[in-house]
Every structure is written in C-alpha cells, then in structure tokens.
Amino acid sequence: MDFNKIKSKIIETKNKAVIKSADLLSNSLFTIKTNEELKKTIEKSKKTIFTNKETWETKEFNKKVIIIFWDEESDFFKDSLINFPVLATKAFSQNIALKLAKIKIEWLNLEDYNIKDIPSLVVFENEKVIKVISWRENILKLVKSIKLDINKEIEKF
Numbered sequence: 001m002d003f004n005k006i007k008s009k010i011i012e013t014k015n016k017a018v019i020k021s022a023d024l025l026s027n028s029l030f031t032i033k034t035n036e037e038l039k040k041t042i043e044k045s046k047k048t049i050f051t052n053k054e055t056w057e058t059k060e061f062n063k064k065v066i067i068i069f070w071d072e073e074s075d076f077f078k079d080s081l082i083n084f085p086v087l088a089t090k091a092f093s094q095n096i097a098l099k100l101a102k103i104k105i106e107w108l109n110l111e112d113y114n115i116k117d118i119p120s121l122v123v124f125e126n127e128k129v130i131k132v133i134s135w136r137e138n139i140l141k142l143v144k145s146i147k148l149d150i151n152k153e154i155e156k157f
Contacts, residue, residue: 025084025100032067032101035108041065044097045124062125064151065097068139069110070119072102083143090142090150123154133157 025031032038045065051058068087084100091098103110103118113122117134121142124130131154133139138157145153 030084030088030098030100032099033105035105038067038101038105038108041067041097041099042124042127045127047126063095063097064130065099065124066091066121066150067099067101067124068119068121069101069103069113069115072104074119083140086143087150090148090153093148094150096150131155131157 032041042065045063048061048063049058050061066087088098110116110118114129114132115122115134116132119134119136119139121133121139122129122131123133133142133154142150142153147153
C-alpha cells in the first residue's frame with residue numbers, strides 16, 4: 001500500500017467516526033428532541049428559594065440554562081463535537097444546565113426565543129431569555145476563551 005492509500009483510509013475512518021459520534025450526540029440526553037423536553041429544560045431556570053430551618057433565613061438562588069439551537073444537518077454540529085465538552089465543562093463549573101436543541105422540533109417557533117440566526121446560544125434565567133448569542137464564530141469565542149467563568153464571557157456579547 002502506498003502512502004496516498006493509507007492517508008485516504010485514515011481520512012475515511014476519521015469521517016466515519018465523526019458522523020457516528022454526531023449521530024450518538026444528536027440522540028443522547030444532551031439533545032432536546034421535543035417541545036416538551038424544551039419546556040422542561042427551560043423550567044430548570046426558575047429561581048429557587050431556600051429557607052434555613054434553624055435561622056429561618058431565606059435565600060434566593062437565580063439559575064441559568066443555556067440551550068444551543070442548531071441544525072443537525074449543518075457542519076456546525078459535526079464541528080461542535082470537539083467544542084461541546086469544553087462548553088459543558090464551563091457550564092458545569094458554574095452550575096448551569098447546558099443542552100443542545102434541534103431546530104426541527106414540532107411546534108417550535110424560534111421567534112419566541114428571539115432567535116434570528118442558526119446556530120444560536122440562548123441563555124435563560126427565571127424562564128426568560130436574557131441573552132442570545134448568534135453565529136458560529138461568536139459561540140466558538142466562548143469555547144476558545146481560556147477563562148472558566150462562562151457567565152462573564154457571555155456578558156461580553
């Protein structure tokens with residue numbers, strides 16, 4: 001076997017692995033596939049109130065949820081296989097839920113979430129959209145930032 005055949009076999013194997021991994025991620029628990037799942041995920045952004053039973057002190061905790069809306073037939077999704085774990089780690093470190101959402105969900109109206117372009121990263125707090133980051137380049141800026149505090153990075157947009 002010559003070098004070109006080996007090289008083409010390696011590229012073919014890599015492409016098959018990327019397609020298989022993209023398929024696994026799109027069918028995983030990280031991906032929202034129905035309108036009900038989307039609503040349940042957004043409900044996780046509700047403010048919670050905690051009362052200490054000894055001191056009767058009440059504390060409120062604001063919660064955030066990040067949902068990335070994407071077209072599963074685009075190259076962005078295949079490219080995001082490398083980037084998604086980085087975003088998931090940053091979100092986890094800030095106690096933020098992170099999910100992917102397909103745009104071809106039945107009864108989904110993207111305008112309800114202020115989405116004009118795909119892909120878009122939408123930040124929810126108290127079940128309301130507080131920030132929409134559109135375009136692949138802007139989302140990749142969040143991934144490539146070396147800072148772990150995703151909240152401060154999102155505020156820059």
